[in-house]
Amino acid sequence: MESGGKPSTAQIVVLATSSALTAIFYSIYRSKAKTVSRLKEAKKVSIDQDLKGLLSETPGRCVPYAVIEGVVRSVKDTLSSQFVDSCRGVIERLTLKEEKMVWNRTTHLWNSTEKIIHQRTNTVPFALGSHDDDITTAVRVIRPLDAAELDLETTYENFHPTVQSLSNVIGHFISGERPKGIHETEEMLRVGDSLTGVGELVLDNNLIKLQPPKQGFCYFLSRQDYESLLKKQENGVRLWRILALVFGLAACSTLLFMMWRRYVHCRQSKKRRSMMEEFKERQRKRLRELNLEESSVSPTSCTVCLSRERSCVFLECGHVCACAHCYQALPEPKTCPICRATIDRVVPLYNS
Ligand SMILES: [Zn+2]
Numbered sequence: 001m002e003s004g005g006k007p008s009t010a011q012i013v014v015l016a017t018s019s020a021l022t023a024i025f026y027s028i029y030r031s032k033a034k035t036v037s038r039l040k041e042a043k044k045v046s047i048d049q050d051l052k053g054l055l056s057e058t059p060g061r062c063v064p065y066a067v068i069e070g071v072v073r074s075v076k077d078t079l080s081s082q083f084v085d086s087c088r089g090v091i092e093r094l095t096l097k098e099e100k101m102v103w104n105r106t107t108h109l110w111n112s113t114e115k116i117i118h119q120r121t122n123t124v125p126f127a128l129g130s131h132d133d134d135i136t137t138a139v140r141v142i143r144p145l146d147a148a149e150l151d152l153e154t155t156y157e158n159f160h161p162t163v164q165s166l167s168n169v170i171g172h173f174i175s176g177e178r179p180k181g182i183h184e185t186e187e188m189l190r191v192g193d194s195l196t197g198v199g200e201l202v203l204d205n206n207l208i209k210l211q212p213p214k215q216g217f218c219y220f221l222s223r224q225d226y227e228s229l230l231k232k233q234e235n236g237v238r239l240w241r242i243l244a245l246v247f248g249l250a251a252c253s254t255l256l257f258m259m260w261r262r263y264v265h266c267r268q269s270k271k272r273r274s275m276m277e278e279f280k281e282r283q284r285k286r287l288r289e290l291n292l293e294e295s296s297v298s299p300t301s302c303t304v305c306l307s308r309e310r311s312c313v314f315l316e317c318g319h320v321c322a323c324a325h326c327y328q329a330l331p332e333p334k335t336c337p338i339c340r341a342t343i344d345r346v347v348p349l350y351n352s
């Protein structure tokens with residue numbers, strides 16, 4: 001117990017880090033789990049001729065959290081892909097990403113990183129219609145860019161590599177940054193795509209709207225169907241739960257280990273104290289038997305006979321407490337008069 005049973009800095013750091021991470025992961029897990037349970041409870045609504053009637057009978061003409069599956073239909077205009085002919089959509093996102101290699105001074109490796117240098121998203125008003133062309137009911141999608149989950153289809157992708165000259169290459173090695181090139185993508189939500197929307201459904205002046213739900217609920221617009229969307233969210237919840245559990249266990253075991261070390265240390269020092277008390281009691285008894293005053297005994301005299309000088313070291317305990325004569329007279333198996341440890345070896349002490 002060199003540390004005196006006190007926790008080491010490393011142990012405190014491990015405990016603090018794992019506790020903090022557990023708290024963070026647990027709160028993420030809680031919010032994701034809440035999102036999933038709300039998603040499960042959301043009312044499934046189908047786009048048909050009765051939808052308007054259903055909404056007008058609902059209090060407030062609104063379903064606070066509804067799931068609706070339909071086909072993307074343009075309201076007036078459409079956006080054309082800048083790269084693919086006859087590809088028309090309602091959301092178009094152009095992204096330019098710079099890819100480069102950055103030298104990591106710690107690991108001594110080149111790491112690939114990317115940074116968005118330009119992004120532009122164009123939208124036009126659009127609606128969700130039924131898969132059945134005979135049904136004319138449509139649900140207008142409001143503020144689609146606010147959706148937590150908006151997966152668009154990549155319609156175009158191109159990579160423009162950076163032209164490297166020798167002097168550039170040397171410069172890159174000095175600066176620790178090596179540009180690879182520019183990655184250009186175009187993503188779209190195309191007319192005719194199947195879309196699952198989860199949000200607030202309202203009937204506003206004869207127009208059915210799907211809009212971001214109230215605080216605390218997640219707005220989803222996904223090209224996946226409802227079941228896949230739910231499964232994806234559930235997988236996310238599982239991941240955060242496992243992370244919270246792993247780090248929680250690490251924090252608990254570190255804490256238990258620290259408490260156990262402290263307990264062992266306390267028990268040992270208590271044992272040592274009681275042995276010292278016992279030894280002093282024995283010595284007082286001996287002084288009384290010999291009719292001696294405590295002050296008249298030299299501090300270096302043998303603790304057994306109280307007359308001769310101490311002259312041997314007991315190993316492994318290391319106590320110097322007896323003369324050679326008294327050591328010889330100790331009963332077998334020989335133990336140290338102070339700590340009761342078994343005497344393995346005796347080293348004579350020479351006072352010069
Ligand atoms: Zn002695």
Ligand SMILES: [Zn+2]
Pocket residue numbers: 314317318319336337338339340341
């Ligand atoms: Zn001893």
